[in-house]
Amino acid sequence: MQPFESVLAPMLKAYSKLAEDDLPLSAPPNLALGDVAVPMFLAAKKHGTAPVLFAKEVAESVAFGPEVISVAAAGPYLNLKLDRPAFAKRIVAAVLADGDRHGSNGSGRGMRALIEHTSINPNASPHVGRARNAMIGDALARLFRFEGYDVEVHYYVNDMGRQIGLLVLIADELEDLSFDGILDAYVRANARAEKDSAFAGQGYALLAKMEEGDPETQERFRRITDLCLQGQLAVLARLGATYDVFDHESEYLKDPRLDAVLEALRARGALFTDDEARLVVDLAKLGHTAEEGRYFVLMRANGSSMYGCRDLAYTIAKEEKGADVNLIVLGEDHKLYAQQLAMILEAAGHKAPEAVYYSYILLKEGKMSTRQGNVVLLSDFLDQAAALAAERVAEQCHDITPEEQRTIAEQVAVAAIRFAVLRVNANKNVIFDMDAALSFQGDTGPYVQYSCARINSILRKYGKPLPDTPGHAFPLAADAEWALLTRMAAFPGVVDTALRQRTCAPIAGFALDFARAFTTFYHECPVLQAGDPAIMEARLLLCRAALQTLRNALHILGIQAPERM
């Protein structure tokens, strides 16, 4: 979709050196200056003159067609006033024609993406901090799918390790262990291991048996990790997060892929056995300069393998799938570890996955700590939010069934948390405010959903069939209408930058800005009471295109757009 061709083409024709990318259309600070602006920095550089001079030259010399009403240079900017109805018609027609695909640039067609995310240790119910991984990862998967990638989502189940061993041990003492009891058991197991060294030793022994491949032990581990995983997945499913493949850490024990890595490390002289008989990688031999993080332990003195061994094999297994994009979503606490892993992989001729890091979600009281009990569990948040939303829905939509009301309330709750998390840049520590997250006012997912509900309400009240595309007359020229139109046209660009930067935060920002622009339109431009039938029809089609745009943005974020709420 390039609805502004009649703006760009005359300039491209007059200056053959310029390409479309040199003339990025943007919005002027206010509509009094113009309908669109072109910053001339890039173009002037290519043309070899100063931006201010070049803007003046273009304004005076380029012959624009009839759709451009006026051109004015304002410093390094070119401000143009346009025949708004002509552009409006083209933009709305394009959005309606693209439908569910409006916003997609199709940049991933014919390509595959592998995304690993969530991968929570199977020992507790996810809190909103951990769930940040799932929300970021799931939204990225949706973004890549939207752009045309064939996406495969992987979940790595950490079903090995000392903590799981302890959990298995303590589970034996409990009758009827349920998912809800796991967190409690986990805390007790760890506390006991700290005091009771015999108990801790038992944990290691069990782990050793697991690693040897003892079937009965593997069965015990699998029972506990499955219980946890199913409980976690049930909560994540409420968010709408889905996974294609579950990979278990225990499947990568004694993996031949690791032997090849060890050989490569040995050849580089980077592998040594330290004075306590551990097998260690000296990353300095691979180009690591700092002293911290220089050593990476692979095997314990007793010959049992560390997490990194399995992770190396697993990461190579993922690489072997040959996806065009290989992403992994990691907490910032894994940054050094992932860099170490990448260094080892590269030394062995492999390519590490591209990591997307996120920082922790904090509470006003400080860090979330499972042990200290100051956590906000995802399921608790969703329950509270859904209950609040249900009250509102019951007030406003009393003529629909209770089941439908519950469905909508749940959709609002999910929107609240997903939007709150996704709209913030991933590398920022965010402070989670429970009251703010439950308010549904202002910069929130429910606010965006509310805009959709209003549009649906208008279309529902109109009640008659609408043409699929604008007719001859399309008299949309008001500022509030124009603000909506330029945003619709800008959506593919937002999707493109989001994809390139591997973050859905710009999509959330766009949705919010768009919803606000719609509400302004809603208050300023009557649709069903427009008077003139041509204006009414044009505004109805504008509403439909706006709804399509919002739905597509929300779809990427994993948020439903209920017709009523």
Added chain:
RNA sequence: GUACCUGUAGCUCAAUUGGAUAGAGCGCUUGGCUACGGACCAAGAGGUUGGGGGUUCGAGUCCCUCCAGGUACGCCA
């Protein structure tokens, strides 16, 4: 101690990646329901972009330095 991330309005966050007068929401003040749905809108107050230096036509953004918070740093996963 060292490395990486962050610091923007009272609070929670934006800022087209170096570009026009740094924008929203919450909270506060004022106004708007004879309604296409008030989970709303309009207006107002609120800023030395943590401090200091530098780079250039131009810096919240890049460089140096100090301060504060987060994260990590050899047998956790």
